Amino acid sequence: VFPINIKCDYIFNLACPASPIHYQNDPVKTIRTNVNGSINLLEMAKLNNAGIAQASTSEVYGDPLIHPQNEDYNGNVNIIGPRSCYDEGKRCAETLFFDYRRQFGLDIKILRIFNTYGPRLSFNDGRVISNFIIQSLNHKNITVYGDGTQTRSFCFIDDMVEAFILLMNSNKTITGPFNAGNPKEITIFEIANKIIEMTGSKSKIIFEKLPQDDPIRRRPDITKIKSHLKWQPKVNLEIGLKKTIRYFKST
Numbered sequence: 581v582f583p584i585n586i587k588c589d590y591i592f593n594l595a596c597p598a599s600p601i602h603y604q605n606d607p608v609k610t611i612r613t614n615v616n617g618s619i620n621l622l623e624m625a626k627l628n629n630a631g632i633a634q635a636s637t638s639e640v641y642g643d644p645l646i647h648p649q650n651e652d653y654n655g656n657v658n659i660i661g662p663r664s665c666y667d668e669g670k671r672c673a674e675t676l677f678f679d680y681r682r683q684f685g686l687d688i689k690i691l692r693i694f695n696t697y698g699p700r701l702s703f704n705d706g707r708v709i710s711n712f713i714i715q716s717l718n719h720k721n722i723t724v725y726g727d728g729t730q731t732r733s734f735c736f737i738d739d740m741v742e743a744f745i746l747l748m749n750s751n752k753t754i755t756g757p758f759n760a761g762n763p764k765e766i767t768i769f770e771i772a773n774k775i776i777e778m779t780g781s782k783s784k785i786i787f788e789k790l791p792q793d794d795p796i797r798r799r800p801d802i803t804k805i806k807s808h809l810k811w812q813p814k815v816n817l818e819i820g821l822k823k824t825i826r827y828f829k830s831t
């Protein structure tokens with residue numbers, strides 16, 4: 581949130597917590613990180629003539645009314661809800677990136693990241709995959725929020741890193757925004773059962789309150805990134821979960 585200047589060729593801006601419990605913990609700081617932080621890094625990119633890529637998010641679509649979501653959809657975001665600090669912060673960051681391009685000719689790139697998981701997720705991250713794996717390994721209750729019929733589409737970290745690097749190395753005319761994620765959609769109830777089965781757990785599923793504005797359905801349309809960057813995810817959910825479970829078992 582404070583201006584910095586470091587000599588650089590490329591900037592990847594991932595400077596914001598992405599887990600709902602963490603970004604809602606200090607919502608004003610979340611907005612500052614997305615808005616002031618983006619301005620500070622865009623200024624640094626301008627001074628250094630550096631390429632700059634923004635980790636945007638599927639949350640720019642809010643609780644989407646079209647399915648799957650493509651990049652032309654402008655979203656259905658609650659302006660004043662508990663998720664808004666993140667959603668509107670990330671939306672404003674995209675606006676700033678495009679304004680810096682129009683006004684100063686910066687080499688900008690925007691990747692809209694859909695749910696991503698893998699080894700090295702932190703134990704207190706609070707998002708669904710790490711919560712369910714940790715609960716399963718400890719034979720604790722699995723906390724499904726709502727009735728578990730809401731969906732997500734989960735992308736393995738290696739695929740996401742590859743998309744980010746491909747985008748950064750693309751030529752200056754390619755800016756995005758691009759959706760990046762795995763288009764295979766699954767309900768939260770199904771993922772809970774899959775993790776219980778894969779870990780051989782004795783855990784039971786319990787149902788807790790669905791958080792406000794929790795999106796009901798989410799799946800990326802990845803036609804655009806496939807055609808511009810020739811990218812698509814390679815790691816399926818079973819293989820990705822196996823690697824992630826192994827990580828949590830070993831730490």
Ligand code: UDP
Pocket residue numbers: 599600695706707708709711712723724725726730732768790791794795
């Ligand atoms: N969720 C859940 N139990 C948990 C954590 C999350 O049922 O312990 C649900 C959450 O309500 C949402 C989905 O799983 O519908 C994905 O939540 P997460 O926080 O991982 O990411 P989001 O996509 O909401 O940003």
